[in-house]
Amino acid sequence: MTLPSTNERLNTIRSLTDLGALAEWYGVGSHHEAYFRAKRDWEIAVAAHQRETPAPTGLPGSTIVIGGTDFHVHGITHAGTQAERSFLRDHVAQFLARDAAVYCEQGIRPLYFDGFDDVCEMDDYRWAMQECASMDIDSHLAEVPETGFDAVLEDIASVAGQFREATFSLIESGGSIYGDQFERTLGDVAAAFTTDHADLAIGESYTAFSLSRAASRNPTQLGALQRYYDRTFLPQPLEREWLRAHDPELEIVTHARNGRMADYAVYHAGNAAEVHLIVGAAHQPGVRYYLERHQNDRELPEPFKLF
Template sequence: MASDVETSLSDAERERLEALRAATRLSDLVELTDADDVEAAYFAAKEEWATLRDRELPPATPSQELPGDEVRFDGRRYVVHGVTHADTDAEREFLREHVSRFVDDGHEVYCEQGVRPMYFADMPDVCAMDDYRWALLRADDRDPDSPLAQAAAEFEGLREDVDDAASKFREAAFSLIHSGEDVYGEAFAEALGDVASSFLTDHEDAATGKDFEAFATSRRAAEDPTRLGELQRYYKTTFLPQPVEREWLRRHDPDLEAVSHARNERMADYVVHHAEDVETVHLVVGAAHQPGVRYYLERHRDGHRDVSGFELVE
């Protein structure tokens, strides 16, 4: 969906961005970029997408409001709020203040399944979706012997754990670089982080936003939630259209696709199925999920999805 914000994009650049936005398969990117193969096309498209989206989107400025993306259809307003879910006191206080106001105003509030026990455990009007359960069952159906499927049997209280030694080392390295921001400044840390990202991220990380910029932006927002808009903007400029990112990730790690982008589809379906006769519904999800959840809500809005076969995962 094109932005209504005044931008510095030329007509040709707008047309190019819309062509990228319309991509639904990796093969579409090959045609758009004239690349030799899917891998080259994917990374070329991501670079071009980031540049164009950065110019299309307005700058993110600190705000006391909880930012979100709005999608309207069937007489209802859905607002998707991306958060860090880093479990900081600052973010907890910030979110609870806003969500309490939403509830007082008669709005419905749904949240990513792992977010509710972290921030809203004592707020009965905040409903957790079933996205983790759904994702784990998908993995079980595909390969009952996979580590992710085996974890489904012990799901109670579980948040997905897809970290391995490499990802833990990456987080430690990013933490060290981030800790130097106060001394050397954000620009220096970002330059060093870019170098580290080139060595410490892989093909799967490209589709899930695991580079230093994501790490540092998330840390800053967790410590100062008025900067959540910066984190949301990062993922909007980083992720290509949802079907393309999902296809890329399925090719490299199907289990990771199940617990990451696939859940965006489930969360959108969940709220459309469950939303009662209210004018406004809020979804509180990890910021990396926000673009995908919005995408699937727009698919509902445009008549390309329905929830006729929806079944709750117990």
């Protein structure tokens, strides 16, 4: 039996839209096994393509052309460092000088773009909270007030997530003393103990933590962070189905927002020839996925209600 080539595996996984079809293609009896095998094959295949692609320069991102309009999706950190702030403001000022439309994930604007009146903050978090409120589940967000929105964004991370970041920070500090091999090895061990099945679908790992920390200090490293998430995430239908089975509310406040942001930008783009979306790096592959669907006549929700 001839095994599929790297490209064949990549293209097949990209074409499948549910875990049942993925399990059938792999010839396995569970969604669980199919998901993990696809994750491994996807990472290998995407990494091979990345090795053949030059490293991006400037503010890296993905470009999707929809109806003659260039949509650029840029993945960044949420660290709010002065280094990243200056880097982003310099590039966004150039975009605005060209009369480009600039949209950012909700919560990012006060971190980086105060005083930039032409940078529009999307409504993705508020939309997600409305979606969660309509679900018949025990909600983590049920008691969140409508006011104090910045505090809401800070509270979305769980206690486990806070513990994970503290652990990773300690390991990173140890790496400066004992070396990179110590840091990588201990980071992998810690990740195994501090991440669960839901975390797998949102890219939580020591590698993500380390790359994000590096990019926040030196924004020329944003390309490496973006490439990590490209390797990590399967196409959106597969990740969303997996996460929905483990934590439906988390699926809404993470991957579902990718579709919302893509729809929002397409809805508002109007006659702009150039549109830039500034989103967290973990959202970039998903936003790109849905913009690519708009290339293939994805329809906006009707009516498109703003929150």
